[in-house]
Amino acid sequence: MLTAKQRLVRGYGFAIYEDGSRKFDTVAASYHGDIKAFAAATFAPEKLDVALSTERINETEYRDTLALVGSDEAQAWVGV
Numbered sequence: 001m002l003t004a005k006q007r008l009v010r011g012y013g014f015a016i017y018e019d020g021s022r023k024f025d026t027v028a029a030s031y032h033g034d035i036k037a038f039a040a041a042t043f044a045p046e047k048l049d050v051a052l053s054t055e056r057i058n059e060t061e062y063r064d065t066l067a068l069v070g071s072d073e074a075q076a077w078v079g080v
Contacts, residue, residue, distance in 0.1 A: 005034070009034045009038050010080060012027050016057065017039050017048070017051045019056075020054060020055075020056040023056075024057070024061055036065045036068055037068050037073040037077055038074075040071065040077075041068075041076075048065055
């Protein structure tokens with residue numbers, strides 16, 4: 001069962017990277033690291049490329065997310 005924070009992070013991750021209905025600047029900064037780690041664990045690099053090319057995320061957010069691929073932070077989100 002997911003915690004409330006995990007549900008929020010997961011929802012924000014999909015809203016930002018998948019459909020673009022949210023941006024990082026509309027989410028509390030305290031969630032940013034977890035959202036990026038979730039995205040690094042969940043989305044294929046091609047999906048991250050699309051998020052960048054469609055301006056769902058900016059270059060810094062893209063680089064921050066890629067830097068987390070394979071990290072312990074990202075691994076904690078595998079299967080969530």
